[in-house]
Amino acid sequence: MIEECLVAEFRIDGDDCPLARATEEVPATVDAAAPQLRADGNVLLHFSASSDDRLAATLDADDDIRYLHVTRGDDAHTYRCLSKHPCVVHELVDVGFLVESMEYNDGGATMRGAVVGYDVLRGVMEKAGHTVGIQLQRVYPLRSDETPPVGRAWDLTPAQEESLRVAVEMGYFELPRTITAEDVADELGISKSAFLERLRRAQQSLFGTLFG
Structure with a gap:
């Protein structure tokens, strides 16, 4: 049994995914759940942002976005859609990074999640080092x-x-x-x-x- 579980936070810049492109164009902060990669390579996205219709219009005009649904609230809108563009986060998932949340702003993303043990962390760090635009922000033991x-x-x-x-x-x-x-x-x-x-x-x- 592995005794140590670590929380890690990475910053992604230069990822050409739809949410990164949208927040580069629209001054919005997007809180996203972990993206779900389908067997066909498409990604299911679930996220929220402040109630700014410019974000919805930008995403709707993106050729990589399909089936966009927006639930509008007074303070925030909730989005669900399919993306044809896989996020680079899946490269870290493949080596053991458990994504809990992602926050997009200014054309980049901060992702937070867990790794089970230092051996897995080393593998995740090695993969991040070979992936353009990913930097470790911080890591600490799960309390x-x-x-x-x-x-x-x-x-x-x-x-x-x-x-x-x-x-x-x-x-x-x-x-x-x-x-x-x-x-x-x-x-x-x-x-x-x-x-x-x-x-x-x-x-x-x-x-x-x-x-x-």
């Missing part, structure tokens, strides 16, 4: 208190869950507030606007679960 994830109970993405946890730990929700959104964003290594967008989506999910 025992992360199982089961809070996000599973409250329908949060790992990125949203992490943002809420860090904000709480830093005292962002205390009154009077002494920590700013920019402080939390710096701790997370993301922009202030990206943090606030994660926070709004997390609140929407939490309140939606609480109040139906």
